[in-house]
Amino acid sequence: AAHGARKMEDYGRFLALLASALLVGFASVVLSLVWVFQYRGGLSWDGSEKEFNWHPILMVMGFVFIQGIAVIVYRLPWTWKCSKLLMKFIHAGLNTIALILAIVATVSAFDFHNASNIPNMYSLHSWIGLTVVILYCLQLFSGVAVFLLPFAPVRLRAALMPIHVYSGLTMFAAVIATALIGITEKIIFALSAFSYQKSPPEGIFVNCLGVLLVIFGSLILWMASRPHWKRPPEENAKILSPIGATPESTEAESTMTNSGNADKSDPRSNTEAARKENIKFDEAGQRSTM
């Protein structure tokens, strides 16, 4: 009973952090919209500064907020009854949306530069930002090829998993760092250094946007790195399946229970043993990261 109460308390803490992250992330998107519409003349797609204005909005919405949700989507407790395969599709789908928005945002910056005869790729923001977009692309393709499609051998999955998790979290942090550089660059270009130094309302406003992005990133990274909030392993899938149901060949149904060694002494077929080993490796790959 005490154990159950502690579990509920922990669940409540997760929900509180999730609600905070969603609130802060949503507020960041709103602030980026207010910045553009209140202070920067709104949106269009005509090579003007209004086309550039898509850049901060789509980056905050896609590359920060949606990527942040993608990072923690496996940890939402109510998804643990869904199959791992479905969750992989959702994880890959959210990251694909984030990537598309980031690419459109990048194009809007290049387009604006070209139309206004401003050089491209001169700034630290552009160097780090474009590198992250390219690496994010590679991460998405390698992730789909190795973890989502059924062809990769178990050992490759186990070997890639720690790198996949590390790259994902590091790129998420790098995107936020790049956004902070971008906000600073844009506010100085828009107001001049001298005006920014006098703390005008727009200066304070974009600083607040930057602070919200840092808080959002910190919340997501905390939630993503607590081992006890991981989706439970698939171990007991067969036992808890309805009688007569056949387990999937590459993806085991997950459950919300966690009584690890219940079927240790079961006699099992060769394919069952292989499935177990598969799970063990998958686990190894995941446990060896965060």
Added chain:
Amino acid sequence: AAHGARKMEDYGRFLALLASALLVGFASVVLSLVWVFQYRGGLSWDGSEKEFNWHPILMVMGFVFIQGIAVIVYRLPWTWKCSKLLMKFIHAGLNTIALILAIVATVSAFDFHNASNIPNMYSLHSWIGLTVVILYCLQLFSGVAVFLLPFAPVRLRAALMPIHVYSGLTMFAAVIATALIGITEKIIFALSAFSYQKSPPEGIFVNCLGVLLVIFGSLILWMASRPHWKRPPEENAKILSPIGATPESTEAESTMTNSGNADKSDPRSNTEAARKENIKFDEAGQRSTM
């Protein structure tokens, strides 16, 4: 034998990453010095821009490079034969040096602003930067009070450890993000936005410094988050101590071996049992993080 070979290969990989991190970190310090002496007129302490020039140098040297070493110092394999207490002193000492350099660097920026009638605390860089300096201070004091001094109960240590590790890594990342904002701000103030956009040598040069900082941070965070590179637990301390040596009361000697349960059935005194529990909790605290 195969196991031993794998261990050596893993050790070699750690050393290669460590060498890369030291090289990149050292190169960052050199680049910050070259920036200041080649392009920005050198150093002094007179309220001029030359006083401000201490800011990037001390931040890169102290808050990035030395903090980075402090983050991974427990993981250097040749320190595993040193007592945990000694390593805690070294960890706290390196962080204290980093903090002092960061504070002097902060003072140099305020001093320069005040002497030149430039407002303070108007920028996103200053908001995030000062917040991190204050939080870093709190982290150092709470770390010394709870983990270094012998007064804190074991349960408090176990509860604080995941937060301590998370805050440490997050602040390290935030310091690098803040440095990137600072580099961008300074180069635009120094050259004007228009000149920076034409990719002059100084612009390219500081972008390279920023890229090096990102690579240094990524290497340190990778090394700090591999579970198999953790300092091994203290479990076997007593067995492997020379005959007649008494184990320390709060700190157990560590060893490089790892055969966890060798002395499970030993009869033991009450204080010995307490020491074991202490270790178990300490472990729990550490394992529950990265």
